Each structure stands twice: as structure tokens, then as C-alpha cells.
Amino acid sequence: MTYENLDRKLINELLDDGRASLRSLADDLDVSVTTVSNHLSDLEEQGIISGYTPKVDYDQIGYDVTAILQLKVEGNALPEVTDRLREQEQMISVYEVTGDHDIIAIGKFNDTDDMNAQIKSLLTDPEIKESNTSVVLNAAVEHEQFGLELEE
Numbered sequence: 001m002t003y004e005n006l007d008r009k010l011i012n013e014l015l016d017d018g019r020a021s022l023r024s025l026a027d028d029l030d031v032s033v034t035t036v037s038n039h040l041s042d043l044e045e046q047g048i049i050s051g052y053t054p055k056v057d058y059d060q061i062g063y064d065v066t067a068i069l070q071l072k073v074e075g076n077a078l079p080e081v082t083d084r085l086r087e088q089e090q091m092i093s094v095y096e097v098t099g100d101h102d103i104i105a106i107g108k109f110n111d112t113d114d115m116n117a118q119i120k121s122l123l124t125d126p127e128i129k130e131s132n133t134s135v136v137l138n139a140a141v142e143h144e145q146f147g148l149e150l151e152e
Helices: 006-016 022-029 033-045 075-087 112-123
Strands: 065-073 091-096 103-109 128-135
Touching: 006 022, 006 033, 022 033, 065 075, 065 112, 075 091, 075 103, 103 112, 112 128
Parallel strands: none
Antiparallel strands: 065 103, 065 128, 091 103
């Protein structure tokens, strides 16, 4: 038996059901439970799979406002500003980017007052030169992951 594509198939199975048992994964992939366990451990050790978490619909629990913040940062302060943003719980994504801005951060807020307070707090940071905020009206796709193509 060859295990060609087994890791990719295992990842795809977990994307479909992150709570699947080792036994059901083994059955679906037609391998032993030990093989699934070993491959899963390898994927975790390599950092390919870094955890198993629920998908939370923040809108359903009162975080009604999603904002996209575009920030220009003082030259060498980029790592420090990025770290500070990452530490803020409501920032669900923080990216260092190319283009007109240095950082794009996406945050979830209870309401516009909560968002406004967060933005005003950011603007007091002397290392942030400029900001542009967009409020999301409708999330067509959010937090999506995609299955891996199998190698031939």
C-alpha cells in the first residue's frame, strides 16, 4: 500500500469535519488508525495543522460590526505596531502588506461606538501616520478554507 496523497486527503477530511474520530478518518481513508494517528502527529509537529477550533459566527453573539483598517506606519515601527494589533482580541486578522498602506487589520466590534473607540485609540499611537477604515456591509465569504488538490 502506498500513502501517496494521504496527508492531503487527511487534511481534506479534517476540513470537512474537524471533530472526526481517528477511527472514522481511518475508515474514510482506508488505512489503519495507527497510520492516521502517526500522519496527524506529523502534520501537527510540522505546523501544517496547528489546532482544532470551532467556527464562530461573531454576528450571532453580538459582534455586529466588521471593520477593515488600513494603516500607514512610521518606517521602522512596522513590527511593533503589528505586534500591538495582534495582541488586541478583536483584531481577527493583521497583515503586513505592500501598496499604499503598510498594515491591513480586520476587527470585529459590538457596535460602531466600540469600533470608534478602538480606532481613536489607534490614532493616538504616534507611529501610525495615517488610517483608513472601511465598515463591511455584508460578508459574502468569511473565514473560508479550501481543500487541497491531490498530487498525481
